[in-house]
Amino acid sequence: MRFRVVTLNLEQDHKRWDERRRLVVEGMKALEPDIIALNEVSIARQTARELRRELQGNIGSVRGVDYNLVQQTRVNGLAPVEGEALLTRFAVIETGNLDFQARDMVAQVARILVGGKPLDVYVTHLYMSRGDDSLRLFQVQQLLAWIDRRDDVADCIVCGDFNATLDMPSAALMAGRFRPSQTSATAFTALTGRDGTISHPYWPRMDRCIDYIWTTGAIETVASGVCFDKPDAADPSLWPSDHAGVWADLEF
Numbered sequence: 001m002r003f004r005v006v007t008l009n010l011e012q013d014h015k016r017w018d019e020r021r022r023l024v025v026e027g028m029k030a031l032e033p034d035i036i037a038l039n040e041v042s043i044a045r046q047t048a049r050e051l052r053r054e055l056q057g058n059i060g061s062v063r064g065v066d067y068n069l070v071q072q073t074r075v076n077g078l079a080p081v082e083g084e085a086l087l088t089r090f091a092v093i094e095t096g097n098l099d100f101q102a103r104d105m106v107a108q109v110a111r112i113l114v115g116g117k118p119l120d121v122y123v124t125h126l127y128m129s130r131g132d133d134s135l136r137l138f139q140v141q142q143l144l145a146w147i148d149r150r151d152d153v154a155d156c157i158v159c160g161d162f163n164a165t166l167d168m169p170s171a172a173l174m175a176g177r178f179r180p181s182q183t184s185a186t187a188f189t190a191l192t193g194r195d196g197t198i199s200h201p202y203w204p205r206m207d208r209c210i211d212y213i214w215t216t217g218a219i220e221t222v223a224s225g226v227c228f229d230k231p232d233a234a235d236p237s238l239w240p241s242d243h244a245g246v247w248a249d250l251e252f
Contacts, residue, residue, distance in 0.1 A: 001115035001252055003090075005213055006033040007159040008228055008245035009125070012082050013042035015193045016238060021047075023240040025054045027228050031247055032059055035112075036067075036087040037159035037213075039125040043073055048085035055087065072097045072108035072123075084108050084123045084160070093118070098146045100139045103127055107143055111153065117252060119219075120156035122147070126170065129163040129187070129210060130202065136163060136170035144177060155217035155252070161243065165208050178214035181224035181248035186211040190231065191239040199242035206244065213248045224248035 006028070011017075028036065028051075036055075041048040052069045059067075070092060071085035084106060094111035107124035124143060127135045140162075147156060158178060164171040166183060174180075187210050188200040206229070215221060229244035231237065 001117075002222060002249055003034040003114055003251070004031065004247060004249050005035040005037070005157060005159065006031055006227065006245055006247045007037040007039075007211060007213055009039040009161040009211065009241055009243040010041055010047060011191070011199070011242045012040045013045040013047055015191050015199060015242065017042070017045070017047070020191070020238055020240055021050070023232060023238070024051065024228065025058060027240055027245075028055055029058050031227060033247065034089050035121060037121070037123040038085040038087070039123070039161045040082050041071060041085045043080055043083055048087070052087055068092050070095050070108065070110045072106050074104045074106055075099050076104045078104040084125060086110050086121060086123050088112055088121070090114055096150070098142065100142055102135060102139060105139065107146070109150070114252070117155070118153045120147075120150060120153050122156065122158040124158070124160045126160075126162050126164065129200070131163070133164060133168045133170050136168070137173060140170045140173050144173070155219050157219065157250070158214040159212070161211050163210050165210060171212075174212075174214055178216045179221070181213040181215060181221045181250075182226070182246060183209045184226045185209055186226055186244045186246060188242055189229070189239040189244060190237060191242045192237040196237075211243055211246050213246050215250060218252050219250050222249040222251055
């Protein structure tokens with residue numbers, strides 16, 4: 001069975017969210033994904049629930065399917081601020097979460113049924129891109145150990161912003177166990193705030209892959225690419241987010 005996965009870091013509700021949300025919804029309508037992994041959903045604005053309602057009206061009603069939402073807030077002081085989320089048209093039979101106990105970051109998992117076959121979909125967001133990769137390596141080690149403890153399902157996908165290129169130890173460790181669907185550049189876009197400040201001014205534009213859909217087991221990547229990588233037609237400073245996203249068509 002073939003299905004489509006999309007992952008995107010939303011940049012919370014920062015940098016003109018009310019304007020760029022339209023670009024996110026339009027992109028999702030064009031892609032018609034079955035599984036959507038989201039980083040940095042705004043808890044205060046409930047942006048994951050907001051997107052679910054809009055996508056349900058634009059995609060779900062046309063295709064006759066519902067999107068199920070599972071989300072996990074970060075911990076401690078970031079719990080009311082941001083979190084990770086998963087939208088899926090497949091039935092959710094189990095959920096779980098992992099506290100990395102480092103920088104208030106978390107991972108979540110949803111076990112879904114794809115054509116009657118169980119599949120674990122993980123969503124996470126690792127330590128910031130300018131930070132020391134040793135902390136991201138620690139987080140990947142914890143993530144893989146957690147996946148190993150959930151060994152009653154053979155097939156799984158890991159999605160999200162890893163803030164690391166494949167030449168870094170953290171992403172290289174993931175690549176030793178999982179296959180990235182693509183390695184084209186996903187960061188950083190030329191999104192600017194209302195004051196004209198560009199996102200991540202200390203990095204070049206779109207020169208690195210740090211967002212991934214990782215697969216393992218019997219899951220094969222049929223096609224994959226970068227999405228949400230174009231600005232608004234009338235405003236070159238308005239992008240869907242500060243990252244581009246990744247889409248992948250997968251099948252068992």
